[in-house]
Amino acid sequence: MIRFSFIFLFTLLLFSSATGQEATLPPSPPTDVMAKDTPNDAGGSITITWKKSPDDIGAVREENKVKGYEILRSTESEGEYEVLGKTTAGAQTYFDTHAHNGVPYYYKVRALGIQSFSESLPSTPAKAKAQWIDWRRRYTFLLALILALSIVYFINQAKSGKQLFIRKIAGLEAVEEAVGRATEMGRKIFYIPGISDMDSMQTIAAVTILGQVAKKTAEYEAKLEVPTSRSLVMVSCRETIKEAYSNAGRPDLYNEDMVYYLTDDQFGYTAAVDGLFVREKPAAVFLQGQFYAESLILAETGNYVGAIQIAGTAQPAQLPFFVAACDYTLIGEELFAASAYLSRDPKLLGSLKGQDVGKFIFLFFIIVGSLFITFGIYDLSFLFR
Amino acid sequence: MNFLEKLLALDRRIIFLFIAIAVALPLFFTVKLHIEVTPVVRNLHNAMEALPPGSKVLVSLDYDPGSMPELQPMAESFFRYCFMRDLKIIIIGLWPNGPIQANSALEVILNEPDIKKKNPKYGIDYVNLGYTAGNEVVIERMGSDIPVTFPKDYSGNKTEDLPLMKGVKNFNNIDFVYNLSAGYPGTVEWVLFGVDPYKIKLGAGNTAVQAPQIYPYLNSGQLVGLLGGMKGGAEFEIATGKPAKAVKFMFSQSVSHALICFFILIGNFAYFATRKKKGA
Amino acid sequence: MRREVPLAITAIVGFALIIVYFIPHPPFNHSRDFFEDLFFIIAAFAIWLGCLNLLKVNADKVYLKKKGWPFSIVVWFGFFLMVIVGFWEGRGFMNPGTTFYYLYDKLYYPLNATMFSILAFFVASASYRAFRARNKEATILLIAALFVMLGRVPFGYYLSSWLPEGWRLGNITDWIMDFPQTAAQRAIMIGIALGIVSSSLRVLLGLERTFASGE
Numbered sequence: 001m002i003r004f005s006f007i008f009l010f011t012l013l014l015f016s017s018a019t020g021q022e023a024t025l026p027p028s029p030p031t032d033v034m035a036k037d038t039p040n041d042a043g044g045s046i047t048i049t050w051k052k053s054p055d056d057i058g059a060v061r062e063e064n065k066v067k068g069y070e071i072l073r074s075t076e077s078e079g080e081y082e083v084l085g086k087t088t089a090g091a092q093t094y095f096d097t098h099a100h101n102g103v104p105y106y107y108k109v110r111a112l113g114i115q116s117f118s119e120s121l122p123s124t125p126a127k128a129k130a131q132w133i134d135w136r137r138r139y140t141f142l143l144a145l146i147l148a149l150s151i152v153y154f155i156n157q158a159k160s161g162k163q164l165f166i167r168k169i170a171g172l173e174a175v176e177e178a179v180g181r182a183t184e185m186g187r188k189i190f191y192i193p194g195i196s197d198m199d200s201m202q203t204i205a206a207v208t209i210l211g212q213v214a215k216k217t218a219e220y221e222a223k224l225e226v227p228t229s230r231s232l233v234m235v236s237c238r239e240t241i242k243e244a245y246s247n248a249g250r251p252d253l254y255n256e257d258m259v260y261y262l263t264d265d266q267f268g269y270t271a272a273v274d275g276l277f278v279r280e281k282p283a284a285v286f287l288q289g290q291f292y293a294e295s296l297i298l299a300e301t302g303n304y305v306g307a308i309q310i311a312g313t314a315q316p317a318q319l320p321f322f323v324a325a326c327d328y329t330l331i332g333e334e335l336f337a338a339s340a341y342l343s344r345d346p347k348l349l350g351s352l353k354g355q356d357v358g359k360f361i362f363l364f365f366i367i368v369g370s371l372f373i374t375f376g377i378y379d380l381s382f383l384f385r
Numbered sequence: 386m387n388f389l390e391k392l393l394a395l396d397r398r399i400i401f402l403f404i405a406i407a408v409a410l411p412l413f414f415t416v417k418l419h420i421e422v423t424p425v426v427r428n429l430h431n432a433m434e435a436l437p438p439g440s441k442v443l444v445s446l447d448y449d450p451g452s453m454p455e456l457q458p459m460a461e462s463f464f465r466y467c468f469m470r471d472l473k474i475i476i477i478g479l480w481p482n483g484p485i486q487a488n489s490a491l492e493v494i495l496n497e498p499d500i501k502k503k504n505p506k507y508g509i510d511y512v513n514l515g516y517t518a519g520n521e522v523v524i525e526r527m528g529s530d531i532p533v534t535f536p537k538d539y540s541g542n543k544t545e546d547l548p549l550m551k552g553v554k555n556f557n558n559i560d561f562v563y564n565l566s567a568g569y570p571g572t573v574e575w576v577l578f579g580v581d582p583y584k585i586k587l588g589a590g591n592t593a594v595q596a597p598q599i600y601p602y603l604n605s606g607q608l609v610g611l612l613g614g615m616k617g618g619a620e621f622e623i624a625t626g627k628p629a630k631a632v633k634f635m636f637s638q639s640v641s642h643a644l645i646c647f648f649i650l651i652g653n654f655a656y657f658a659t660r661k662k663k664g665a
Numbered sequence: 666m667r668r669e670v671p672l673a674i675t676a677i678v679g680f681a682l683i684i685v686y687f688i689p690h691p692p693f694n695h696s697r698d699f700f701e702d703l704f705f706i707i708a709a710f711a712i713w714l715g716c717l718n719l720l721k722v723n724a725d726k727v728y729l730k731k732k733g734w735p736f737s738i739v740v741w742f743g744f745f746l747m748v749i750v751g752f753w754e755g756r757g758f759m760n761p762g763t764t765f766y767y768l769y770d771k772l773y774y775p776l777n778a779t780m781f782s783i784l785a786f787f788v789a790s791a792s793y794r795a796f797r798a799r800n801k802e803a804t805i806l807l808i809a810a811l812f813v814m815l816g817r818v819p820f821g822y823y824l825s826s827w828l829p830e831g832w833r834l835g836n837i838t839d840w841i842m843d844f845p846q847t848a849a850q851r852a853i854m855i856g857i858a859l860g861i862v863s864s865s866l867r868v869l870l871g872l873e874r875t876f877a878s879g880e
Binding site for chain 1: 688783
Binding site: 395397400401403404405408411418419420421423426449450451452485488495518519522525527540541581593598601602604614616635638639641642643644645646648649650651652656657 | 673697701705740756757759760761773774777778780781785786790792794796797798804807810814815817818819820822823826829835837842843847848850851854866
C-alpha cells in the first residue's frame with residue numbers, strides 16, 4: 001500500500017513537472033525579420049515583416065503555443081530594445097508609425113508563449129523617409145490624364161465648329177414647358193438647389209442650372225423663389241440669378257428676396273419648404289442638387305400641390321424616389337450635363353463628348369476584365385486599386 | 386365616378402390612415418417571426434467572432450435622431466455584443482449627433498443585467514471621443530494620428546490620458562471598424578478614405594434606403610459585411626443570440642410592407658380594369 | 666477683374682489640389698486639410714449671413730403682415746430660445762441634464778423624427794401612384810419591387826417556405842440585390858464619377874462660371 005502510494009505520488013510529480021515544463025517552454029522564435037521604409041507615405045513609418053514562429057498555427061486559439069508577438073525597437077543593433085507594440089498570433093506584419101525620419105532603427109520580434117517568450121535576431125537597420133510620388137496612384141493619374149486630354153480635345157473640336165450630337169434629355173426639354181406653365185397660371189416657380197454646400201459638385205451643377213432657369217423666368221416674367229439650406233449657396237444663387245436677369249435684359253425684375261436662407265438642418269429645411277409648397281401652391285418645382293432622405297418628402301408634397309416637377313440628383317439612393325414622384329428626373333451624370341445641354345455652348349457640349357471617352361474606357365475594361373477573370377486568364381483589377 | 390375610378394384616384398389620406406394602423410398596431414403585439422440571417426450579415430458576425438477578447442473596435446456613429454429607429458437598435462446590439470465578448474470600444478462620430486446617440490445606446494446597454502455583471506468601465510473598456518468636424522478628412526487624419534484628430538473625449542478628458550487609448554496611434558492599432566451610417570459622411574467615405582488607403586477591416590450598418598448603394602463595396606470585398614435597414618439589425622440580433630428591438634419591430638415592418646404590396650396590387654387591378662372598360 | 670480673379674483662384678487652387686493628391690511628401694500631404702479648414706472657416710462665418718437673412722425675412726413678414734406672419738414669430742422665438750439657452754449653459758451645453766439638452770431631446774428630436782416618419786406614409790402613396798404596369802419596363806419594376814418588399818420581411822419566408830431553397834422570396838431578393846441592383850448602381854456611380862470629372866474640369870478651366878456670377 002505504501003509502495004503503491006509512493007509510486008502513484010512519484011508518477012503524479014513526474015507528470016505535473018512534465019506538463020509544467022511544457023508550459024514554461026518558450027515557442028520557437030520568429031525568423032527573417034526585415035524592416036524597410038513604408039513606401040508612398042509622408043514619412044515617419046517603417047514596415048516590419050517576419051516569418052512566423054514554426055509553433056504558430058496561424059490563429060488565435062487555445063491550443064496555439066504562440067499567444068502573440070511583441071515588436072521591439074532600438075537605435076543600435078546591440079543596444080537596449082524597447083517594446084513598441086503587440087500583435088496577435090498569425091500576424092507577420094507590423095507598422096512602426098512612431099519613427100523619426102532619417103534615424104536608423106533595428107527591430108526584433110518576440111514570440112510570446114504562456115509564461116515565456118523567444119526573440120528573433122535583430123533586423124538590418126531601416127530609416128523612415130517621405131516620398132515625393134505616391135506610385136500606388138499611377139494608374140489613377142494615367143486615367144485622369146486620358147480623361148482630361150480627351151475632354152480638352154473635344155472642347156477644341158467643338159470650338160472649331162464641329163457639330164456634336166447630344167441625345168435628347170426629356171427633363172431638360174421640359175424646362176421651358178414648366179416655366180411657361182407657371183407664367184400662364186400666374187403661380188410661382190420654386191427652385192430647390194439641394195441641401196449641400198458649395199463644396200459639393202452637385203450643388204455647383206444645381207446653381208449652374210439655376211442660371212439657365214432664371215434666364216427663362218426673366219424672359220417669361222415668371223416669379224422665381226429659391227429657398228436655400230446653406231448661407232454660401234444663398235449668396236451664390238443670388239449672384240447667379242442677378243446675372244441671369246441682367247443678361248436677359250430684365251434687371252428690374254430681380255429682387256434679392258427671391259433667394260433666402262431657411263436652416264442648415266435637414267428636416268427643418270424640409271418642413272419649411274413643404275410649408276411653402278402647400279401655402280404657395282407653385283406651378284413648377286425644380287429639385288436639383290444633392291438630396292438625402294428628404295427627397296421623397298419634397299417630391300411628394302410637390303406632387304400633391306399639383307406642380308410640374310423636374311428633379312435631378314447624383315445621389316443613387318434618392319433617384320428611385322424622384323423617378324416615382326416627379327414628372328422628369330435627371331439621372332446622375334445628366335445633372336452635370338444639364339448646363340451644357342441648356343446653354344448649347346459648343347465648348348460645354350465638347351466636354352460631354354470627352355466624358356464619353358471615359359465611359360468607353362470603363363466599358364472596355366469591364367467587358368475584357370470580366371472575360372479574362374471568367375476564363376482565368378489574368379486579373380486586371382490591379383489597375384483600379 | 387364609379388368604384389374603380391375612385392380606387393384609381395384614391396385619396397392619399399386613406400392610404401396614410403391604413404399605414405398608420407399597420408405601423409402602430411403591431412407594436413402592441415409580440416409575435417415571434419422567423420428571421421433568416423443572410424450571408425451579408427453572417428459575414429459581419431463571423432468577422433467579429435474572429436476577434437480575440439481585448440481587441441479594439443472603433444465604432445463610428447454617423448447618424449442623427451431621424452435615423453434612430455433603424456440604426457439605434459444596431460448600435461445597441463453591437464455594444465451589447467462587444468461588452469459580452471470583452472471587445473474594447475472606441476466611439477467617434479462624423480456627425481455631431483453621433484456621440485450623443487452613442488451615449489443613449491450605452492445608457493440602455495449598461496443597465497442590462499448581463500452587462501452590469503461584466504461591469505465595463507469608462508476609459509478602460511470603452512471611450513467616447515466625441516465629434517470632430519471635417520467629414521472624410523477626419524478619416525484621413527485618423528490614418529496618421531487618432532489622438533491628434535480627437536485630442537479630447539466627449540467629456541473633455543485628454544485622449545492620451547485614457548487607459549484604453551494608450552498605444553492607439555492610428556488604424557494600425559485598431560482591429561476592426563464598425564460604421565453606422567445614414568448618409569454623408571458615412572460608409573462610402575469610410576470605404577474610400579479608410580479601407581482603400583489604410584486597409585482597415587470595415588463592417589457597416591446602413592438605413593434601408595442607403596444599403597443598395599453599399600452593395601458594390603460588399604461584392605468587391607471592401608466591406609466585410611453589412612446590416613441593411615431594420616431587417617439587417619434584426620438578423621444581427623438573431624446571429625448574436627440576443628433578439629431585441631429590431632426583431633420586435635420586424636412585425637410592424639412586415640405588416641406595413643404587406644399593406645403597401647396590397648395597395649400596389651389593387652391599384653394595378655383598378656388601372657387595368659378601367660383601361661379594359663375604356664377599351665370596350 | 667471681378668470675374669477673372671475668382672476664376673483664377675479656382676483654377677490655381679483646383680489644379681494644385683489635384684497635383685498634391687499624388688504627392689505624399691510634406692507639406693503637400695496636408696494641403697487638402699488646409700483648404701478644407703479654410704472652407705469650414707468661411708462656411709462658419711457665412712452662417713451669420715444666413716441667420717441674419719432668416720431673421721430679416723421673417724421680420725419683414727411680421728411687419729408687412731404677409732400671409733402666415735404668426736409663423737415668423739415662432740421662427741424668431743425658436744431661434745432666440747435655443748441661442749440664449751445655449752450661451753447661458755456655456756461649455757458642455759449639450760451634456761445630458763442641461764436645459765439645452767432637454768429642449769434638444771423633447772423638442773428637436775421628436776420634430777426631426779416626425780418629419781422623417783412622414784417618409785413611411787409618402788412611400789406608400791408614391792408607390793400606389795407610381796407602380797403601375799403601364800409598359801414592359803414598368804412591369805419588371807413592379808415585380809422586382811414586390812419581390813424585394815416581401816423578401817425583406819419575414820412574411821416573405823412564410824409565403825414561400827414551401828418552395829425549394831434558392832427559389833424562395835428571400836433568395837430572389839438577395840439575387841436582385843446582389844446582381845441587377847448592384848450592376849445598375851455601379852453603372853450609375855461610374856457615370857456620376859465621370860460627370861463630376863467633366864464638370865470639375867469645366868469649372869477649373871473657367872468654361873463653367875455661372876456659379877461665380879459669370880454668364
